[in-house]
Amino acid sequence: MNMFEYAPAPESRSVVSLQSSYGLFIDGEFVDPRDGGTMKTISPATEETLAEVAVATEADVDIAVAAARRAYDTVWGPMPGRDRAKYLFRIARLIQERSRELAVLETLDNGKPIRESRDVDVPLAAAHFFYYAGWADKLAHAGFGADPRPLGVVGQVIPWNFPLLMLAWKIAPALATGNTVVLKPAETTPLTALLFADICRQADLPAGVVNIVTGAGETGAALVRHPEIDKIAFTGSTAVGRNIAQAIAGTRKRLTLELGGKAANIVFDDAPIDQAVEGIVNGIFFNQGHVCCAGSRLLVQESIADELLDALKRRVSQLRVGDPLDKNTDVGAINSAEQLARISELSSAGEAEGATRWSPACELPSQGFWFAPTIFTGVSQAHRIAREEVFGPVLSVLTFRTPAEAIEKANNTQYGLSAGIWTEKGSRILAVADKLRAGVVWANTFNKFDPTSPFGGYKESGYGREGGRHGLEAYCA
Amino acid sequence: MHEVRVAVRKTYKLYIGGAFPRSESGRTYQVTSTDGAFLANAALGSRKDARDAVIAARKAFPGWSGATAYNRGQILYRVAEMLEARRAQFEAEVAAAGESPDTVTESIDRWVWYAGWADKIAQVCGAANPVAGPYFNLSVPEPTGVVAVIAPSTPSLLGLVSVVAPAIVAGNTVVVIASERHPLPAITLAEVLATSDLPGGVVNVLTGRPAEIAPWLATHADVNALDLSGVVDPQLATDLERDAAGTLKRVIRPAATPVDWAAEPGFDRIRALLETKTVWHPRG
Numbered sequence: 001m002n003m004f005e006y007a008p009a010p011e012s013r014s015v016v017s018l019q020s021s022y023g024l025f026i027d028g029e030f031v032d033p034r035d036g037g038t039m040k041t042i043s044p045a046t047e048e049t050l051a052e053v054a055v056a057t058e059a060d061v062d063i064a065v066a067a068a069r070r071a072y073d074t075v076w077g078p079m080p081g082r083d084r085a086k087y088l089f090r091i092a093r094l095i096q097e098r099s100r101e102l103a104v105l106e107t108l109d110n111g112k113p114i115r116e117s118r119d120v121d122v123p124l125a126a127a128h129f130f131y132y133a134g135w136a137d138k139l140a141h142a143g144f145g146a147d148p149r150p151l152g153v154v155g156q157v158i159p160w161n162f163p164l165l166m167l168a169w170k171i172a173p174a175l176a177t178g179n180t181v182v183l184k185p186a187e188t189t190p191l192t193a194l195l196f197a198d199i200c201r202q203a204d205l206p207a208g209v210v211n212i213v214t215g216a217g218e219t220g221a222a223l224v225r226h227p228e229i230d231k232i233a234f235t236g237s238t239a240v241g242r243n244i245a246q247a248i249a250g251t252r253k254r255l256t257l258e259l260g261g262k263a264a265n266i267v268f269d270d271a272p273i274d275q276a277v278e279g280i281v282n283g284i285f286f287n288q289g290h291v292c293c294a295g296s297r298l299l300v301q302e303s304i305a306d307e308l309l310d311a312l313k314r315r316v317s318q319l320r321v322g323d324p325l326d327k328n329t330d331v332g333a334i335n336s337a338e339q340l341a342r343i344s345e346l347s348s349a350g351e352a353e354g355a356t357r358w359s360p361a362c363e364l365p366s367q368g369f370w371f372a373p374t375i376f377t378g379v380s381q382a383h384r385i386a387r388e389e390v391f392g393p394v395l396s397v398l399t400f401r402t403p404a405e406a407i408e409k410a411n412n413t414q415y416g417l418s419a420g421i422w423t424e425k426g427s428r429i430l431a432v433a434d435k436l437r438a439g440v441v442w443a444n445t446f447n448k449f450d451p452t453s454p455f456g457g458y459k460e461s462g463y464g465r466e467g468g469r470h471g472l473e474a475y476c477a
Numbered sequence: 478m479h480e481v482r483v484a485v486r487k488t489y490k491l492y493i494g495g496a497f498p499r500s501e502s503g504r505t506y507q508v509t510s511t512d513g514a515f516l517a518n519a520a521l522g523s524r525k526d527a528r529d530a531v532i533a534a535r536k537a538f539p540g541w542s543g544a545t546a547y548n549r550g551q552i553l554y555r556v557a558e559m560l561e562a563r564r565a566q567f568e569a570e571v572a573a574a575g576e577s578p579d580t581v582t583e584s585i586d587r588w589v590w591y592a593g594w595a596d597k598i599a600q601v602c603g604a605a606n607p608v609a610g611p612y613f614n615l616s617v618p619e620p621t622g623v624v625a626v627i628a629p630s631t632p633s634l635l636g637l638v639s640v641v642a643p644a645i646v647a648g649n650t651v652v653v654i655a656s657e658r659h660p661l662p663a664i665t666l667a668e669v670l671a672t673s674d675l676p677g678g679v680v681n682v683l684t685g686r687p688a689e690i691a692p693w694l695a696t697h698a699d700v701n702a703l704d705l706s707g708v709v710d711p712q713l714a715t716d717l718e719r720d721a722a723g724t725l726k727r728v729i730r731p732a733a734t735p736v737d738w739a740a741e742p743g744f745d746r747i748r749a750l751l752e753t754k755t756v757w758h759p760r761g
Contacts, residue, residue: 085593089589130547130550130551130554134593134594134595138590141601426758427761430613430761431611431761434760451547451596452546452596
């Protein structure tokens with residue numbers, strides 16, 4: 001029952017001009033792959049083909065790594081920090097200038113609401129370059145010794161949930177510290193990385209400093225295996241992260257990993273309920289729940305559980321699911337058929353294992369990949385939906401009676417990326433935060449990101465930090 | 478024979494609270510080039526101008542210090558962009574002062590250097606302190622307040638930028654007395670600041686005689702810090718430092734040895750104009 005009807009408010013696609021096909025960005029040029037392999041990238045909201053994209057093989061990766069090595073040896077490595085800074089400032093400005101184009105393209109390729117790509121992904125990407133630009137000539141002040149040195153050529157593999165933002169998290173600190181980069185965007189979301197290649201050209205970034213090789217898992221594996229890579233930075237699943245750590249065992253390659261999560265969002269009985277509801281919704285339904293730090297386990301104190309759940313369901317019933325380009329949309333499309341299948345499978349397991357499933361009445365489009373916001377109650381710690389990362393708009397609700405029990409349950413996971421605490425009591429926030437085994441703890445807020453703030457996980461959520469002064473360490477010798 | 482166009486010349490005035498007033502005293506003084514040619518009549522700032530400038534700086538302080546570090550960094554970087562675009566004008570002005578055009582290049586890069594510091598100051602000099610008790614204890618830097626600065630007399634532009642940028646990047650607001658002998662680049666810089674989204678009053682530029690104006694700033698009870706970097710006369714520096722002690726202003730003394738303004742500046746000038754605030758909060 002909607003009190004207000006919304007007229008559609010679609011963002012125009014005309015700001016984006018797509019090519020029918022894209023090559024690899026190597027040594028400052030777009031080039032065809034050696035064996036001519038291609039893949040299609042589609043809009044997950046409509047299943048229309050957006051463009052054909054090259055698939056890089058081992059031979060292409062080899063050329064890209066050689067270009068990066070050459071650029072490192074001859075241009076970027078020897079360049080004074082303050083000149084590197086100026087290139088990064090240029091890139092930050094170009095992202096700001098082309099922000100609408102990037103936002104629309106991101107939404108087309110990824111399926112996320114335009115409101116999020118416009119207000120979160122793209123501004124944060126620009127801010128990240130701006131922040132690390134400032135470090136490029138101040139590394140001696142960063143606390144890693146008098147003259148921190150770059151590592152060399154960095155191989156970076158990023159996921160599909162925040163394609164441009166993850167690119168920024170990877171490339172900005174690597175370049176600021178004097179490394180050169182070969183980056184592989186995700187198979188299903190290569191387009192903003194390819195637009196970023198054009199931004200590198202507009203910035204007159206020296207050829208070979210940034211190379212973009214598109215492809216699927218095999219391309220990433222070729223990059224990881226390549227003997228001339230000095231460091232690998234990976235964001236993605238814990239399973240793949242584990243494989244990478246095994247693959248480089250015995251080499252001198254350095255590695256940082258930003259992997260999965262199963263964050264607990266803990267709501268105490270003195271929490272401001274309306275604020276907490278907003279935070280819970282933002283925690284799990286932001287970006288369709290395709291967020292490694294999503295608050296996918298709601299731990300609510302038993303005495304307020306009914307009240308909170310009623311308020312939460314009322315709020316979730318108001319979420320608008322649909323056209324990602326519509327400026328009113330809250331929840332967009334699931335990124336791929338494969339991911340939709342995984343979310344559906346885990347949700348079915350939730351029901352089969354005895355949890356109670358609830359979704360608001362909402363009409364889903366007939367084309368594309370969609371999943372209604374879903375809340376499971378009566379979830380036990382043994383259920384798969386409480387243990388495994390769903391990476392979708394699915395919230396598992398558990399209850400607790402004492403703070404000690406909340407901490408115990410929150411930490412009862414292989415993961416340790418993030419957590420949330422909701423209480424009016426400051427001393428409780430700090431005491432609970434102390435005991436949570438997680439790399440980021442949000443108190444009375446959730447899913448906040450900033451280039452100055454380090455991000456990364458404990459345990460099997462990976463190692464190393466991205467963002468902030470700490471984020472430099474991953475790229476300095 | 479072509480007709481020679483008669484140029485429109487600029488009136489060089491003060492820069493206070495985002496506006497360009499003449500000196501309330503109505504006084505000016507002649508500025509000449511190194512070969513003695515007349516360049517302009519610059520405003521000869523007075524005690525009242527200095528007080529107006531302090532009022533403007535104080536008024537701008539809450540907004541500027543309350544802006545996010547990211548926002549301040551963006552604005553300082555914008556100053557560099559604007560300065561780069563007007564490079565030729567500055568090169569002509571510093572050349573008339575007998576200074577190298579390289580000082581203009583360095584001045585642009587100096588804004589970029591300090592722009593990058595804005596959101597890193599707290600990360601370099603803040604701390605989470607491991608106190609021996611159940612307390613969260615966090616020390617964060619904050620700007621000291623209104624800073625009065627006597628800019629180096631030469632290099633006129635680079636010296637000025639080198640003392641103003643580190644003061645404002647952390648959120649301080651500034652009243653600066655420009656180079657007495659070469660004040661014109663300072664006023665042109667004010668035109669750059671006025672078109673760089675820098676809020677009015679964050680930087681206030683006075684021209685005139687430091688020996689006349691500075692004592693009023695050194696004793697002014699609403700000034701929190703005094704940067705004497707541009708004071709050459711040791712007696713004047715001592716007098717000003719003593720005056721400043723009356724309200725326990727933070728004082729940056731003139732360097733003991735000549736300063737190489739072209740060298741990478743480091744963090745010292747930022748640090749000198751910071752307060753540290755430590756917050757305790759119980760855990761558990």
